[in-house]
Amino acid sequence: MEFRRINGLPPYVFAQINGLKAQARAEGRDVVDFGFGNPDLPSPELAVEKLAEAAHNPKNHRYSASRGLPNLRLAMATRYKKVFDVDLDPDTEIVTTIGAKEGLTHLMWVLLGPGDTAIVPTPSYPIHLAGPGFAGATVITIPMSDPGTSGRDPGDDFLVGLQAAWAKAVVKPRVIICSFPHNPTSASVDLAFMERLVAFALEHEVIVCHDFAYADLGFDGYQPPSILQVPRSKECCVELYTLTKSFSMAGWRVGFMVGNTEVVAALTKLKSYLDYGTFQPVQIAAIVAMNEASTYPDELRTIYQSRRDVLIEGLARIGWPVVAPKGSMFIWAPIPEPYAARGLRSLDFSTHLINVASVATSPGVGFGDGGDGHVRFALIENELRTHQAIRNLRRALPELS
Numbered sequence: 001m002e003f004r005r006i007n008g009l010p011p012y013v014f015a016q017i018n019g020l021k022a023q024a025r026a027e028g029r030d031v032v033d034f035g036f037g038n039p040d041l042p043s044p045e046l047a048v049e050k051l052a053e054a055a056h057n058p059k060n061h062r063y064s065a066s067r068g069l070p071n072l073r074l075a076m077a078t079r080y081k082k083v084f085d086v087d088l089d090p091d092t093e094i095v096t097t098i099g100a101k102e103g104l105t106h107l108m109w110v111l112l113g114p115g116d117t118a119i120v121p122t123p124s125y126p127i128h129l130a131g132p133g134f135a136g137a138t139v140i141t142i143p144m145s146d147p148g149t150s151g152r153d154p155g156d157d158f159l160v161g162l163q164a165a166w167a168k169a170v171v172k173p174r175v176i177i178c179s180f181p182h183n184p185t186s187a188s189v190d191l192a193f194m195e196r197l198v199a200f201a202l203e204h205e206v207i208v209c210h211d212f213a214y215a216d217l218g219f220d221g222y223q224p225p226s227i228l229q230v231p232r233s234k235e236c237c238v239e240l241y242t243l244t245k246s247f248s249m250a251g252w253r254v255g256f257m258v259g260n261t262e263v264v265a266a267l268t269k270l271k272s273y274l275d276y277g278t279f280q281p282v283q284i285a286a287i288v289a290m291n292e293a294s295t296y297p298d299e300l301r302t303i304y305q306s307r308r309d310v311l312i313e314g315l316a317r318i319g320w321p322v323v324a325p326k327g328s329m330f331i332w333a334p335i336p337e338p339y340a341a342r343g344l345r346s347l348d349f350s351t352h353l354i355n356v357a358s359v360a361t362s363p364g365v366g367f368g369d370g371g372d373g374h375v376r377f378a379l380i381e382n383e384l385r386t387h388q389a390i391r392n393l394r395r396a397l398p399e400l401s
């Protein structure tokens with residue numbers, strides 16, 4: 001049978017690591033799991049209570065509004081004003097999505113079609129590379145450098161890659177997808193980068209889709225910039241914001257696309273055909289999370305930062321130095337020299353780590369060819385477990401000095 005939209009998808013390499021993880025656990029081994037970026041921290045208690053209460057009201061069992069309840073969009077606008085000093089009209093500049101992933105995928109449907117192209121960095125979060133293809137379009141990749149090993153500014157590198165790809169493209173791209181702090185590399189940028197990107201987009205009449213999944217995860221006082229902080233950005237940009245990482249509400253599936261009114265209207269229209277919105281009690285609880293637990297992301301950030309420090313210090317101690325990321329919830333670790341020199345690629349190395357150290361990581365190749373020299377640690381294990389992982393790694397990697 002032919003499945004045209006998915007035939008071109010690369011094999012899901014994470015499945016191999018998941019299989020090894022399941023096998024190790026079945027053998028009774030204690031796997032320290034940094035594999036999947038699935039937050040382990042609880043959602044805000046207030047939201048959980050509100051969800052339970054709202055679920056008992058039969059009025060909330062009916063179809064909800066696919067664009068999101070007015071008060072949910074208002075809560076999002078309030079948060080953008082408070083955190084980024086960005087004004088958003090809840091009626092015309094915000095649409096609720098079933099998480100950022102659904103939002104981005106369907107956004108590609110409204111922006112792209114067969115014959116169109118989109119620029120996407122590699123490595124990237126898998127849906128960034130796959131989403132344009134689901135819409136029938138072609139992806140043009142640009143390199144995303146590793147801020148730790150290249151020594152260069154990842155924003156500068158991104159813009160150089162963008163300009164080169166633009167100059168070479170026969171069909172001029174309609175869309176640029178980006179995401180900072182970046183998954184998997186943790187590359188982070190400042191507002192000046194966003195200004196340059198917006199200037200490029202205005203000049204070339206291209207839409208920028210900024211996936212801002214790690215909006216609230218900047219460390220050591222760093223606040224990741226929203227692209228909508230740039231003047232005139234609403235002419236050419238949209239941004240995806242999600243409660244998944246900011247409020248540790250991954251399973252709830254609440255996200256937003258905000259920015260350019262025409263694009264918001266287009267996605268709203270498509271979604272009105274596709275879905276009836278997130279379950280209404282979830283939307284009501286999300287309003288409570290944003291309005292009444294608005295500092296919860298600060299608590300989460302402190303925890304992730306502490307985990308980052310323990311992992312980075314531990315890796316340095318065993319001879320695997322990695323530069324501490326400024327944001328995201330990932331450590332993007334180059335395959336250490338003695339192993340890279342033997343020709344080990346990311347899938348081999350991740351396999352070795354799980355088999356010999358009982359430590360699960362994500363092989364970089366799962367995020368695109370550009371990621372094959374690295375493995376990714378997601379900061380979803382606490383400090384105690386991270387110390388355990390470091391002890392296991394020390395034993396499993398004797399060639400580190």
Ligand SMILES: Cc1ncc(COP(=O)(O)O)c(C=O)c1O
Pocket residue numbers: 037098099100101102125179183211213242243244250254255
């Ligand atoms: C860049 C990026 N976008 C989106 C998501 C998923 O967000 P959501 O749960 O809102 O779909 C993730 C999760 O890992 C991510 O890293």
